[in-house]
Amino acid sequence: MGFRDCLLIFMLILVISPICLLKGIVATELTDANFIIADFKKINDGFLALGNLELSFGGQRYSTREIGIALFNRTMGIIKSKILFSDQPIYAHSLHPLSGGDIAIVGYSLSQDRDYEILLVIVDASGDLKSAKRIGGARLDMASKIIQDSAGNLLIVGHTSSFSTAGYDGFIMQVKPSGEINWAIAIGEPYYNDIIKDVIELDDGYMIFGYTWSFGAALTDILIIKVTYDGKIKWAKIIGGPRYDEIYRAKKLSEDSIILVGSTWSSGYGLSDGLLIKLSKDGELKWVRAVGGKEAEAFLGVEVVNDRIFAAGYTSSLGAGGNDILLACLTLEGEVYWARAIGTQGSDNALSVLTLDDSSLLLVGYSYENENLRRTLMVEVDLNGNVKRAEKLKTILRSDRIGEAEHIHSLSSCVGMSTNVAERMWTTILNFKTVDLEVKEAHLNLDCLNYVLHCVEDLSLSPEKAEVKTARARFTLTLLEALYIWVEDNLDLIILLLPVLTASAIALIWLLLKRHKHR
Numbered sequence: 001m002g003f004r005d006c007l008l009i010f011m012l013i014l015v016i017s018p019i020c021l022l023k024g025i026v027a028t029e030l031t032d033a034n035f036i037i038a039d040f041k042k043i044n045d046g047f048l049a050l051g052n053l054e055l056s057f058g059g060q061r062y063s064t065r066e067i068g069i070a071l072f073n074r075t076m077g078i079i080k081s082k083i084l085f086s087d088q089p090i091y092a093h094s095l096h097p098l099s100g101g102d103i104a105i106v107g108y109s110l111s112q113d114r115d116y117e118i119l120l121v122i123v124d125a126s127g128d129l130k131s132a133k134r135i136g137g138a139r140l141d142m143a144s145k146i147i148q149d150s151a152g153n154l155l156i157v158g159h160t161s162s163f164s165t166a167g168y169d170g171f172i173m174q175v176k177p178s179g180e181i182n183w184a185i186a187i188g189e190p191y192y193n194d195i196i197k198d199v200i201e202l203d204d205g206y207m208i209f210g211y212t213w214s215f216g217a218a219l220t221d222i223l224i225i226k227v228t229y230d231g232k233i234k235w236a237k238i239i240g241g242p243r244y245d246e247i248y249r250a251k252k253l254s255e256d257s258i259i260l261v262g263s264t265w266s267s268g269y270g271l272s273d274g275l276l277i278k279l280s281k282d283g284e285l286k287w288v289r290a291v292g293g294k295e296a297e298a299f300l301g302v303e304v305v306n307d308r309i310f311a312a313g314y315t316s317s318l319g320a321g322g323n324d325i326l327l328a329c330l331t332l333e334g335e336v337y338w339a340r341a342i343g344t345q346g347s348d349n350a351l352s353v354l355t356l357d358d359s360s361l362l363l364v365g366y367s368y369e370n371e372n373l374r375r376t377l378m379v380e381v382d383l384n385g386n387v388k389r390a391e392k393l394k395t396i397l398r399s400d401r402i403g404e405a406e407h408i409h410s411l412s413s414c415v416g417m418s419t420n421v422a423e424r425m426w427t428t429i430l431n432f433k434t435v436d437l438e439v440k441e442a443h444l445n446l447d448c449l450n451y452v453l454h455c456v457e458d459l460s461l462s463p464e465k466a467e468v469k470t471a472r473a474r475f476t477l478t479l480l481e482a483l484y485i486w487v488e489d490n491l492d493l494i495i496l497l498l499p500v501l502t503a504s505a506i507a508l509i510w511l512l513l514k515r516h517k518h519r
Helices: 003-030 479-489 491-518
Strands: 033-043 046-057 060-072 078-084 090-097 103-110 116-123 129-136 141-148 154-160 169-175 181-187 194-202 205-212 221-227 233-240 245-252 257-264 273-280 285-292 297-305 308-315 324-331 336-343 347-357 360-370 373-382 387-394 418-421 426-429 433-436 455-458
Touching: 033 347, 033 360, 033 373, 046 090, 046 373, 060 090, 060 103, 078 116, 090 116, 103 154, 116 154, 141 194, 154 205, 169 205, 169 221, 181 221, 181 233, 194 245, 205 257, 245 273, 245 297, 257 308, 273 308, 273 324, 285 297, 285 324, 285 336, 297 324, 297 360, 308 360, 324 360, 336 347, 347 373
Parallel strands: 033 090, 090 141, 116 141, 169 194, 221 245, 273 297, 297 347, 324 347
Antiparallel strands: 033 046, 046 060, 060 078, 090 103, 103 116, 103 141, 116 129, 129 455, 141 154, 154 169, 154 194, 169 181, 194 205, 205 221, 205 245, 221 233, 233 433, 245 257, 257 273, 257 297, 273 285, 285 426, 297 308, 308 324, 308 347, 324 336, 336 418, 347 360, 360 373, 373 387
16 A cells, blocks of 8 residues: 555545544534523513523433523513523522623632632623623632622622631622622631521621531521621521521511521421521511421422412422422411422422512422423412413523524423322421520631632633632642643543544554555
8 A cells, every 4th residue: 555545544534534523513512401490580571590501311411511591571481592601611500680781690610720619790681791700719619699789789698618627618798790809708617517598688788598517506507697788797696496407598578577498307297398487687586487298398489479478499298209399378477378289290399489470470490301301490370379381491502602592492381280289288386496606806706707709710701811810829730630630621622533543543553564464
């Protein structure tokens, strides 16, 4: 075989290998990417939805590491939507419409040091990116919730391991819409976990809510902290029973009353129960209620309509298997009107409940069609919990660039959606304890840290990237760790070249063997 034959073989390899690989790329692009809801907010024109995209193939669920934003009208039709991506994995947790028409999004992103850090993204009303920043310390930092206060500042809460010997600290930070940090506070004790899930603004500051293993908690107790506008802690309390008690969402009823929802194991019946707490702005308990059955329940969202409290979450105590949506209705004094289980043949969960009008509620969550395929679920019910309509959402042809996600569409109404009165569920009054925590120098105990996060990195997805501003020392990597990170970061290029390199190696070996045979 001469030079001409070798050149012909090599050219055939270069042509055939990309064609073979192209088939795989096209198949991946055509795979359905599911829009999995993370947060849902009511606005004047309808509803804003924030979600993460998932692929389902090979019997597994995979995150595309992209964020989706969608605007819905009042009838659950999609008006417009966007998909955001980055060269690093990004995940969304919470959004908040800003006073100027923009939208703030928080979640977390993988940093260059392979740790998760807070992701703060600002988009305009059309979903076009205005800014994206990564904020963090030396280790893991994750945001759970974002709101805007009356002065226009952003409040972000979550948990961090950057300022603790071990475990997580809860944190609250006040940030300007430009991303500049005004102040930030970490809350916790060494070797324990403290998780902050929600924040609300009152007339004299902020109140943050979560759960803690610190401060003498039996297992986990509810953590409630009052913070001034300038970042000083006024007081802190833990509330709970003898076992696990956790809070996930808070809603202000008035300037003097707040409703909390979550889960509790302290009732002593079944597994966990849905938990509701009403307290004053000073942290004084007004009442505590648990709703549950023989299996697991939790409340993840809360709404108030016509002086009635509606709490939504999930239950596994009813139905043939998996979870059903749990919806409970209570008076403002904590008396339970009714509790209902709503679901399909699969497993269903509600993350939020919002008001559609004076006679309807919208439950938003997700439904598992099988073990490895879930879709966003939206259910409209009347104020008695009866289903009026239900929709599932998905995305097709996930975008690898910021742009219109035109393929997001609504499927037909869910077949098999049913509503059952939860007759096998019970309610009980819980006698929770309240412990005032010592506040020393405006911080919880001696081990609480007041810090300013010192790493602010601009992640704006544009050709001009701002200089990374960091005072953090980079970790020393071994050669093997550096090789692993390089392979992970360049995996797409390696996969692209692999068929070419493999075919070239086979052709070279074949030529060498043939030449050796001729000798």
